[in-house]
Amino acid sequence: MTAPALIALAHGSRDPRSSATVEALVEEVRRLRPDLRIETAFLELSRPRFDKVVDKLVRAKFDEIVVVPLLLNEAYHARVDVPSVVASATARHEDLQIRATHVLGLETEFLSVLDLRLRDALARHRVRELDALVLAAAGSSDPLANQAVARLARLWGNRHHLPVTAAFASAAPPATGEAVRAFRREGRRHVAVASMFLAPGTMVDRASELALEAGAVAVADPLGAHPVLARTILARYAVGAVELVPV
Numbered sequence: 001m002t003a004p005a006l007i008a009l010a011h012g013s014r015d016p017r018s019s020a021t022v023e024a025l026v027e028e029v030r031r032l033r034p035d036l037r038i039e040t041a042f043l044e045l046s047r048p049r050f051d052k053v054v055d056k057l058v059r060a061k062f063d064e065i066v067v068v069p070l071l072l073n074e075a076y077h078a079r080v081d082v083p084s085v086v087a088s089a090t091a092r093h094e095d096l097q098i099r100a101t102h103v104l105g106l107e108t109e110f111l112s113v114l115d116l117r118l119r120d121a122l123a124r125h126r127v128r129e130l131d132a133l134v135l136a137a138a139g140s141s142d143p144l145a146n147q148a149v150a151r152l153a154r155l156w157g158n159r160h161h162l163p164v165t166a167a168f169a170s171a172a173p174p175a176t177g178e179a180v181r182a183f184r185r186e187g188r189r190h191v192a193v194a195s196m197f198l199a200p201g202t203m204v205d206r207a208s209e210l211a212l213e214a215g216a217v218a219v220a221d222p223l224g225a226h227p228v229l230a231r232t233i234l235a236r237y238a239v240g241a242v243e244l245v246p247v
Contacts, residue, residue, distance in 0.1 A: 007050070010198070067098060104236070121218040134192070135166050175210055196223070200221070
């Protein structure tokens with residue numbers, strides 16, 4: 001019996017660095033599970049699009065697919081876009097079963113990747129002292145999604161015994177620059193910013209620019225391709241594959 005195929009479904013971006021990072025992450029997943037058929041797809045702006053990847057898998061005789069959305073919150077794209085494309089693909093292929101899993105989300109295990117990226121940034125800027133942290137994320141019109149980022153930020157700050165603020169690149173305050181300036185008004189002069197984004201892009205660049213203009217001593221790269229994220233994708237896949245098994 002052939003295992004279900006896995007589609008790692010990202011949002012997509014006009015920035016080629018974003019799709020390249022997603023592809024690198026999917027390569028990490030393939031390295032961990034070379035026995036699985038694993039494909040990358042995007043909701044918009046990047047190629048290949050989800051429907052084309054599904055068609056390719058159907059031509060390859062796969063009748064079960066597990067979709068793991070490479071999204072960090074349960075906001076609009078997770079609630080609306082992912083179910084929509086899955087429903088459309090299922091309607092086009094009569095005997096195809098597709099199971100979309102929970103999104104990657106904001107797992108506490110990701111804090112170790114944040115720390116790694118931040119250490120790299122501090123080393124590049126020769127920073128030896130910190131007195132505050134900012135956790136930058138995309139932001140959402142859904143307050144629950146933003147609250148999830150704030151909770152993760154508090155956990156991260158507790159790890160390092162430092163004050164921390166969540167900041168957002170869009171849809172919600174504060175912006176990264178505002179968060180850095182607020183700490184500096186308190187007299188904190190060594191504020192570093194970590195990037196709770198999956199991949200680089202225009203939004204990430206702007207958040208970084210605002211933070212540096214406001215006086216941040218370093219801004220870390222996004223999470224990117226890392227085995228911790230790859231293992232999380234496979235954990236989501238395992239649950240989705242089990243849900244496809246007839247009861």
